[in-house]
Amino acid sequence: MPYCSHCGAASATPDQRFCQACGKPLDAAAAASAAPAAPTAPEEIDYQYLGAPTAPTDQPGGGGRRLAKVLGATAVVAALAGGAFLAYTVFFDRAGAGTPEDAVTQMLQAVADQDGVEALRMLNPGETEGFDDVYDSLQKKVADAGLASDADGKVLEAVSIKLTDLKVDVSERGENAARVYIKDGTLAVTVDEDKLPETYRNLYDEMDSDARDQLRSIDISEVLQDGFGSDDKVFLTTIKQDGRWFVSPIATAGEYILESEELDPLTAADFDKVSEENAPKPRTSKDPQGALAVLVEAISTDSVENIFAALPADEVAALRPFTDVLQDQLDGTNGTDLQVSDLDTDFKDLGDDRGRLTIKHGKLSGTIDGEEGYATLDGTCVESSDSPQDEGDSGTTNDCIPDEVKDQTGIDSIWVILHQADGGWQVDPRATVIEYATRAIDNFDLDAFKDSFSQGFSDGFEEGSSYYEGGIEIDPDTYPGSSPSARAGG
């Protein structure tokens, strides 16, 4: 039976010239042909199920094939669009947020819901890189010591925090920065006692019911009023990087410092300097051993720009807005002129353009704020004096890392972490701090700490001795009957 080549409908007679279904002219060759046979040559996309045909349905075969082709083509187009989207997300990560308020609210919501991924995505990447090492060490240590809710070290699994009705207010700081004030919201903390590790359960049991009720609904505006006397005191500073907004812990800290110094952040900080276009050319050393000398030399120029240039660019990006105010502080001193000499170092490549420079011996001499000083590092001991003649005399002080600290932290040498930039080496302060912190956490005996902590808590407090409540020292002599043991005993 002939079929229409347009819609696939069967024609009533072999000599029919127009399709009765769609009205289109019937192609002579096609109309004369028999019903489409199973394809003999393999197609790129074969729309035929393999196997025996089933009983015919009401659907005309040709029409179904045409529909399948249309649907198949649509599916391929849809998949290609999805593929383009996937490729875009792979090659152009859209971390951060479109606006400063979104960056802050999304980060706070993520923190409340314990979504570390989202919280990290809202933080300025240059300021957070490497802290996962510290977190990982801490998590393992806490899990090993039985202080976590589960074996993965999720300490807060027993605690559910909900942040709702968060209200923020934005104050712009030029094109590349904005201060976001926390104005209002409700924080609800609920604790699943069954999931709490035993150590915490004891603490939680000690809490009175009023305190537990208060935790269930905390009015943020009330807390701000009670704690700071105003709702325009608590803020986070956001900065714009590559067109996206990120919360910047360093810029936030910088702005708080400016406020505490009673400096006007609007005039003291220049947030247009956040842009990498204004970044100074890196000051580096060709060999790792010279990186310390490059940093000391930069410090000796008394130029904040030069000091920043001797440090990793992404780490100082958030500090650049404060260049002028820092320079003013530096200009108010009598200058710094330091030299490094007699360095005996050991370098170990850590991969990823990083390396550890262990300083076995070295001398630092010169003036800081006009004051002369000399220091000699030998192993883990520093000998310092205010004149070279004092070396070995009574005016010399000798400080070493105590053995118990070495045992507790595993830090038995002095090192700095270096980072490769612009074909040379620079001291990386953030990576250095992270390396020390990670080593210390890994070696810290948390079990002993936990035991003494639990023991101290269960023993209560000696009558007559002071104790701390909410960060305030309470003297039982002044407030008789106020100590935990007195209250527990009625």
Next chain:
Amino acid sequence: MTQNGHPTALTLALSAGWFTTGALWFVQAVVPWTATGSLSHSSTIDASALIRSGDVGSLAPTFAGWLLLMLPAVGLVLCASAFSMHRVTQAFRVLAAVAALAVSVALTHYLTGFRITDFGPGALLAWLGCVTGTSLLAASVLLPSS
């Protein structure tokens, strides 16, 4: 399921089912996966980007970031080949269903501990995809054509 070599309504329905399954496995990657905790505000694609950036290198190896992209990529291939009944496509669907199940089990265990109350949109979509995918595989085995 064919009439003289032409797809029937049932064939098209099964194909539409595979398209839906692929779409579910793709969409689960762009919505929050859990209701609380990790990935409650972010998607597996976000997590993949963070892991691949190396910023959480000590918590998850870089290849894990690429693994997280496997399910949406498999979903897209399923969508593209939904109306194909080629033998290779059939085999791919079996592998895709097995891989999707494995990924869904691993993610659900790691992120929610299989607590249904912690399931977010992503987890629900992924599991819905697993249910439809395995149902379609079962249908292709049980129906007369196979």
